[in-house]
Amino acid sequence: MRIPVRSKREPGIYGPNAVSFPAYVTGFFLVGMPLVVITIFSFLSRGDFGSGVIRKFTLEAYRTVFFETDLMGNSSFNFTYLHIIGRSVLLAFTVTLICLIVGIPTAIWIALQKKSTQRVLIALVTIPFWVNVLARTYAWMLLLSEGGLFDKLGSPVLLYTSWATFIGLTYAFLPFMVLPIYASAEKLDRSILEAAFDLGASGWRVLIRIVIPMIRFGIFAGIAIVFIPALGAYVQPALLGGNKVMLIGSLINDQFGESRNWPVGSALAVLLLAMTGLILLSTRRRKLEFAS
Amino acid sequence: MKLDISKITMGHRKRLSIIGVAAAVSLLVGIAVPQAQAAVGYPKKPVGTELNLYNWSNYIDPALLKRFTAETGINVNLGVYESNAQMLAKLEAGARGYDIIVPTDYMVQIMAKKGLLQRIKRTTFPNGANLKAEFANPYFDQGRSYTIPYLHGLTGFGYLKDKVTTNPTTWKEFFAAIPSYPGKTTIFDDKKEVIDAALRSMGYKPCTKSVVQLQAVQDLIKSIKPNLNTIASSGNIGRLSSGTSVLLMMYNGATYKAKLANPNVVFVYPKDGLPLWQDNFAIPVGAKNVDNAKIFLNWMMDPKNIAQASNWAGYNNGITGSDKYLLDAMQADTAFTPTAAQMSLGVAMAPCSTAVNDLYTKVWTAFKG
Numbered sequence: 001m002r003i004p005v006r007s008k009r010e011p012g013i014y015g016p017n018a019v020s021f022p023a024y025v026t027g028f029f030l031v032g033m034p035l036v037v038i039t040i041f042s043f044l045s046r047g048d049f050g051s052g053v054i055r056k057f058t059l060e061a062y063r064t065v066f067f068e069t070d071l072m073g074n075s076s077f078n079f080t081y082l083h084i085i086g087r088s089v090l091l092a093f094t095v096t097l098i099c100l101i102v103g104i105p106t107a108i109w110i111a112l113q114k115k116s117t118q119r120v121l122i123a124l125v126t127i128p129f130w131v132n133v134l135a136r137t138y139a140w141m142l143l144l145s146e147g148g149l150f151d152k153l154g155s156p157v158l159l160y161t162s163w164a165t166f167i168g169l170t171y172a173f174l175p176f177m178v179l180p181i182y183a184s185a186e187k188l189d190r191s192i193l194e195a196a197f198d199l200g201a202s203g204w205r206v207l208i209r210i211v212i213p214m215i216r217f218g219i220f221a222g223i224a225i226v227f228i229p230a231l232g233a234y235v236q237p238a239l240l241g242g243n244k245v246m247l248i249g250s251l252i253n254d255q256f257g258e259s260r261n262w263p264v265g266s267a268l269a270v271l272l273l274a275m276t277g278l279i280l281l282s283t284r285r286r287k288l289e290f291a292s
Numbered sequence: 293m294k295l296d297i298s299k300i301t302m303g304h305r306k307r308l309s310i311i312g313v314a315a316a317v318s319l320l321v322g323i324a325v326p327q328a329q330a331a332v333g334y335p336k337k338p339v340g341t342e343l344n345l346y347n348w349s350n351y352i353d354p355a356l357l358k359r360f361t362a363e364t365g366i367n368v369n370l371g372v373y374e375s376n377a378q379m380l381a382k383l384e385a386g387a388r389g390y391d392i393i394v395p396t397d398y399m400v401q402i403m404a405k406k407g408l409l410q411r412i413k414r415t416t417f418p419n420g421a422n423l424k425a426e427f428a429n430p431y432f433d434q435g436r437s438y439t440i441p442y443l444h445g446l447t448g449f450g451y452l453k454d455k456v457t458t459n460p461t462t463w464k465e466f467f468a469a470i471p472s473y474p475g476k477t478t479i480f481d482d483k484k485e486v487i488d489a490a491l492r493s494m495g496y497k498p499c500t501k502s503v504v505q506l507q508a509v510q511d512l513i514k515s516i517k518p519n520l521n522t523i524a525s526s527g528n529i530g531r532l533s534s535g536t537s538v539l540l541m542m543y544n545g546a547t548y549k550a551k552l553a554n555p556n557v558v559f560v561y562p563k564d565g566l567p568l569w570q571d572n573f574a575i576p577v578g579a580k581n582v583d584n585a586k587i588f589l590n591w592m593m594d595p596k597n598i599a600q601a602s603n604w605a606g607y608n609n610g611i612t613g614s615d616k617y618l619l620d621a622m623q624a625d626t627a628f629t630p631t632a633a634q635m636s637l638g639v640a641m642a643p644c645s646t647a648v649n650d651l652y653t654k655v656w657t658a659f660k661g
Contacts, residue, residue, distance in 0.1 A: 046646070052384050068654075080657055146536065160475075160521045242522035243481055246660040257377035258483060259653045260646070 035273065042266035053262050061263035065271065081251070081268065085275070088248040091237075092230035095169045096177075099226050102170075103177030104219070108211060110178070111185035122182065125175050133172060137239050140168050144240065160242030168236035173229065177222040184218030185211070228276055248272055333416040334590065335583035338366050343584040346371045346379065346390040348571070351443075353604035360591055366584050383408055388578040391585040397570045398643035400439055401432040409438045410575045412586065419593035427610030430570060431640055439572035440589050441610030443545075443602060446630070446638050447485055448566045450532050450542035454556045460539075463493035463562045467516060469539060474519040478531055478540035481523045483656035484644070485541065485567070486513060492564045499644035503651070510655045517659065532557055545606035548627040559627035561634040568638035570610070 042061050044053040068078035110121045128136060143149045144159040144167070151157050158164045188211065196206045212219070234249040243250075248268065255265030345352075349372035357368045371390065373379045376399040383390070383403075395403055403409050414420040414436055427441045449466050453459075455476075460469050467490065470477045479486050488498040490509040500506065521537060529546050531537040533553035542550070547559035573592060575585045592598055598609045599617030606622075608629065615623065622628040630638075644652065 080661070083661070238481075238524075242520070242524075244517065244520065244523055244660070246657060251657075254653075256381060257375060260377065260649065261653070 038266045038269050041262055042270050044263055046261060046263055058263075061261075061267035064261075064264050065267050084246050084251055085248050085272070087245065088231055088233075089275070091165070091169070091233070091247065092227050095166065095173060095230045095233075096223055096227045098166070098170050099174050099177040100219070100223070103174060103181055103222060104212075107178045107181035107218070108185050108215070110182050111188065118186070122179075125178050125182075128171075128175060134235060136172070137168055137235055140164070140171065141239060159240065160244075162241055162245075165237045165241035168240040169230055169233055172236065173226045176225045176229075180221040180225070181215055181218040184215040188214055224280060227279070231272065231276065333413055334418070335586055338364060338587055339583045340581060341365055341367050342369065343367065343581050343588055344369045344371065344389055344391045344579075345588070346373065346392065347394045348372065349374060351394065351571075351605060353601055356597065356600050356604065359600075360588065360597075364587055364591065366587065368588075380408075383576055383578075389580060390576055391579040391581045392588060393574055393576050394442055394571050395439075395574055397430065397432045397572070397641055400572055400574060401643065403574070403576075404433065404438050408577055410577055410579065410582065411437050412440070412575055412589065413437075414440060414589075417586065417590040417593065419590050422593045422595065422612050424610045424612050427570065431642060433572070439574045440593055442571045442573050442592070442598075443605055443607035443609050444568060444570040445543045445545045445607045446561065446566050446568050447480075447489070447541065447543055448547075448560050448562050449540060450528075450547040450550065450557055450559050451539040452532070452535060452554070452556045453558050455535065455538040461560060461562065462564045463489050463566075464564060466539070466541075466560075466562065467493050467512060470516045470519050473538050475521050476536075476538045477516075477520055478522055478524060478528060478537040479513075479520060480525045480541045482525050483652050484641075485525075486659075487652050487655055488567060488641075489541065489562075492562070492566070495564070498567075498639075499642065499648050501648055501651070506651055506655050510658055513655075513659050523660075529553075543607075544627050544630070545608075548622065548625055549606050551625070551627060552621075561630060561637050563637065565637055565639055567641035569641045 041053050043057055043059070045056040045058050045060065046052075047054050064078075065081050066078055067075055068080065069075045110118055110125075113121065141159060144157070144164050145151070146157045146159070148157075148159070158167070192210060192214075193206060196210050197203075201209070232249040232252075233247065234253065237243065237245065237247050238250065252265050252268050252272070255261045255268065259265075343366050345357075345368050347370060351372075352370075357370065361367055373382070376396050379393060379395065380399060380403065383393070384406075400409070423436065423441065427444070428436060430436075433439045449460075449463075451460065456469065456473065458465070458469055458472075460466050479489075484498075487506075487509055490512050491498055491500060491505065494505070494508060494512070496502070496505045496509075522531075524531075528537070528540055528542055529550045532540055532542065532547070533550040535554075542559065544559055544561075547557060551557040551559070573589050575582060575589075579585055592601070593611055595611055595613035596617050598611040599614040602609050602614065603617075603619050603622065606628065608618075618629075626634060643649075
């Protein structure tokens, strides 16, 4: 079957077909259904001894998230969870931004190399995936600790600071930014770039007016797959950051675990999902603006 | 890492959501309380060769399991978890196929009340009577009808005597000393352990309902937070022996291990009281190899076998006659073998009510903020 050239750059405009059926089945069972269960849980009551749920409808979980009764019994709007969510968003945003700043030039540079060199460089980018993320995070702990490599090189001891969290997260997510951007940069038609240079455009202008718009789908994909997991980051803040601030990931984990409050954990997950959905929707709108 | 985005198109969405609701409802029904099974006596021989053990990670000597297989012909498949809550959540979500689990004291009580544990009729076991008196009748399983004891320990604190010279002996002195060692102190990432310790440091009782007392706890732990390097329940053996932390909340057994690497390590049984936690073997409802599980429980009540577990893990056990098989170094070290006076400071760690647990969560969330 001949695939129209346009479909390469604008996937999805031909709608679902039989080939995508396995993807829908996977998405339904592994993503859709758990989300439905979580949403239902968020409207149920806590089980006996606090764990699990019992089938009795209540808005208690959402009330707990938005309003608090402090230790002294005063009820007020609850900023604690919003504060935690806000901090997580800020962290994810910053990590995404740094990944963009480092990832875009890296990806474009790789795409401009010889084909054989590209293959080697991409293999290098993916090498970290051969080792479990936990093991790599422990490696960073050794590097950043007192007496570690960075300490010996004269850097202040960063372990158990927010800087360590940033370093660990950026390190972990950078490949996820580089790979999709590379995938679209690699398809760049070089004759267009040459034409632009021939017409007198500066290098900077070519980058802003031609290269970036042409690789925008790769950039959007990179933003999505860095920002969303970074929002739920758990390992790096716990191990590198010293576990001293609460983030949305550990907050939800705690609700299902030690705090034994599944409905509140579910409600927080639903809120996080709604926020992530809004963010994705806004990038989709921007995508349309770009396309038109 | 917790969320992903489904890409279901408009046309499919409605149909799929109906199936989704149906599936979710059936899942909810599946979580309904399982029925308890009748207790039966000790088996004459193994049935099949399988046994599925669901244990804390890194909590049983692999050589011990190999010897069990060699002596009984039963293969042990080991699954691991990191917290009681994780194990409970998995069983409550309907996981079947685990024959033995290792719940901590308070979790035994919760699981027994929820009908998740089988009665084991310990008295029919050949080794069934080998219980130290102080572990034969715990609050969470009076008469031991659901569990047999595995290992136990106490949560106190450890320090390096060449770095910390004030010789702290109480929780009060522990918390007071923290600001003197900024960036060199650690407490557990465990709200119950930390809040209970802080309550004891001020002369209050764990599981208090008093918001005034809890407010005082919140103020105390928030005030010491800037001096902590990390809030962590694991990795503390290395932290203490390497000097990354010089004063930290520790289990006695972990401190014993740290002491092997650094002779300056000291373990303190705080005079204002400390929790005694006890891990136990139990057979969950839904276990497939109940007979093999009972053979394992009985085998672990053999003094020589449980002593090997203690020697490997660094924690003492509740089986009579096991002391003579313990390593000499362990018997000589009070971090491993507390004196009677030290042991008497230990109070069995009991769970707080859900209402108090919620108050603890508030304090902890404000602390972690």
